[in-house]
Amino acid sequence: MTGEAAGEALRAGIADASRILAGLGILDAFGHVSVRSPGRADRFLMSRSLAPALVGPGDVIELDLDGNCVSDPAARPFLERFIHAELYRLRADVGAVVHSHSPDVLPFTVVPTARMRPICHICGFLAGTPAPFDVADHAGPGTDLLIRESATGAALARHLADKAVVPMRGHGFTAVGETIEQATFRAVYTARNCRIEREARMLGEPLFLTDEEAAACDATTNGQIGRAWALWRDQWGLPAAA
Ligand SMILES: [Zn+2]
Structure with missing residues (x-):
């Protein structure tokens, strides 16, 4: 695939992932998806500021790791593009x-005793998830909790360290992956893991996966992501992948 064709495929992937995640209730009017630019490790692709369900490939812009839009200086980017930029950096x-x-994940970011841990076999990627990132620890009191600049984005990225998901106090979470399909899958199942734990706690104290189980489950699940992606594309009326 040429660089241009790869870029086109990734733009379509961002649109598809945005619609899938909106359809599954992981994103609503807010939230966003990005992918590193093909052949340019110092750039990434994401939509201009737009509700995810409305994103089409033509809305995707290219940004550098300082959050500047390099493809269309007139485009209005998302305020929180620095989350993405600093994770890629x-x-x-x-x-x-x-x-x-x-909203399924939010409770796990605001109750100090709550920790996100893998509770079912699909969610092994949550092993080692850090305690919620608190922007007040880095930007002081009185912020709007958003990641609006490189410094707090970099602090968030350091907080995530080498893990897959970082909860954000009173705000939400961020999931990373090697591919757009993996990051999407992890976002969907992060919310499901939270729902399962909440429901399990109505019955009693739940058991969680051990670290060894989580690693084994994650290895299995990573081979199955294509099945979920194909289902979601079909469910949300997206054309079959070429
Ligand atoms: Zn946000």
């Missing part, structure tokens, strides 16, 4: 990022 293994304000 810190993590060479990250190829895609999803940021969500999921």
Whole structure:
């Protein structure tokens, strides 16, 4: 695939992932998806500021790691593009990022004793998830909790370290993956893991996966992501992949 064709495929992938995640309730009017630019490790693609369900390939712009739009200086980017920029800067293994304000996940970001841990076999990627990132620790009191500049984006990326998902206090979470399909899958199942734990706690104290189980489950699940992606594309009326 040429660089141009790869870019086109990734623009379509961002539109598809945005619609899938909106359809599944992981994104609503807010939240966003990005992917690292093909052949340019220092750039990434994401939609201009727009509700995810409305994103089409033509809305995708290219940004540098300082959050500047390099493809269309007149485009209005998302305020929180620095989440994505700093994750790509810190993590060479990250190829895609999803940021969500999921109400299923929010409770796990605001109760100090709550920790996001893998509770079912699909969610092994949650092993080692850090405690919620608190922007007040880095930007002081009185912020709007958004990641509006490189400094707080970099602090968030350091907080995530080498893990897959970072909860954000009173805000939501961010999931990373090697591909847009993996980041999307992790975002969907982060919310499901939270729902399962909440329901399990109505019955009693739940058991969680051990670290060894989580690693084994994650290895299995990573081979199955294409099945979920194909289902979601069909469910949301997206054309079959070429
Ligand atoms: Zn946000």
